[in-house]
Amino acid sequence: MFQNIKINKISNSLTEIITGNFNARIKFHDYNKSVRNLIINLNRLIDKFQEVAAVNKQYEDDRKKMVSNISHDLRTPLTAMLGYVEMLQTDASLSLNEKKEYLNVIETKGEVLRNLIDEFFSLSKIDSDDINFEFKKIDITEVTRQCILSFLKDFEAKEITPIIKIPEKEVYITADEKSINRILQNIIGNSLKYGISGKVIGISLKENKDSVTIDIWDKGKGIKKEDLPYIFERLYTGEKSRNSNLKGSGIGLTIVKKLVEKHNGKIEVESLPYEKTTFKITFFKKLRNM
Incomplete structure (x- = not known):
């Protein structure tokens, strides 16, 4: 009982x-x-x-x-x-x-x-x-240069001064070239759209022992500290941290993050409004866990 x-x-x-x-x-x-x-x-x-x-x-x-x-x-x-x-x-x-x-x-x-x-x-x-990703050995310096060249008219039209620091020598990583190009296109396009007030965009590439780091920065309005954790969320438009009149779909950065992750890389963002906003992308020379 x-x-x-x-x-x-x-x-x-x-x-x-x-x-x-x-x-x-x-x-x-x-x-x-x-x-x-x-x-x-x-x-x-x-x-x-x-x-x-x-x-x-x-x-x-x-x-x-x-x-x-x-x-x-x-x-x-x-x-x-x-x-x-x-x-x-x-x-x-x-x-x-x-x-x-x-x-x-x-x-x-x-x-x-x-x-x-x-x-x-x-x-x-x-x-x-x-x-279908076609992972192969690519010269990341050449891919980056070609991507920058595609924006030269945009830099000129918006009176933006590009500051380019890319090694002269070839630097190879294993990656899908179309994805790398899209990542760079989206980030540079983002800086063009939101960093126009700073009148300068920087793109640098640094070779490390096992990885390559690409920094893309601008001196525009930037991103507030409280908004930084959310900028890669789908449909986050950054209307609080960026100019709402220039607000985009919020999809571009989500695609960037997912493509970087498909390469087992990482992307980080730091921002001091009107001083410097930097997107830092790290790709490993050889794909990990693949």
Whole structure:
């Protein structure tokens, strides 16, 4: 009879937890050693279940936020495009120059929309491991130089002075060249977009014994200390730490971090607003754990 009471107490505690009180635990009484060990393991199992439930809740919250943000990011340029299309169709008083101007706006918004969709698609492919990486020996100095050359017109147009420090000699790492190029393109593009007020962008490459470090820095508005831990989160737009008028999709840096991690590398950020914001990327010469 007394044993049945003990079992009922344990059962009632489990029922309380199953029905939603994840903070409840099975309490110890005058049970024998075997029952106490069972209760200890049950409480450990409940702890693990509570951790999984918390992760699932966070994942669901993030998913809802992501869907909401994606919808907003896609709707904004699409709404503008449709508005200009309607004006072209209904306003007979528009001059030829005005029509050309509206078509240019539609083209620009269409390009923004296409880039957003491309970024969402790329992130989805990385998340699902649906990308074939071609890891091979590449000259990281040459890849970096070619990437910088692709930005020369942008530097000139925005009156930004590039400070380049790259070794003359060849430096080889094992990597997927397309991914390395995209990482550099995204970070330099980010500095161009948000560091324009500083009028200078620095790109340096340093060879270490087993690794290569690339620093990309600017002297723009920078990132507040409290925002630094979140800048690689998907759809984080940095509106608090960067100019909200220049706010992007928040996908670019997420893609960068994931691609760096695919190379078993690491990326770090330091920022003193209006002094220096530095993205530091480390690639190992030989891939680890692969």
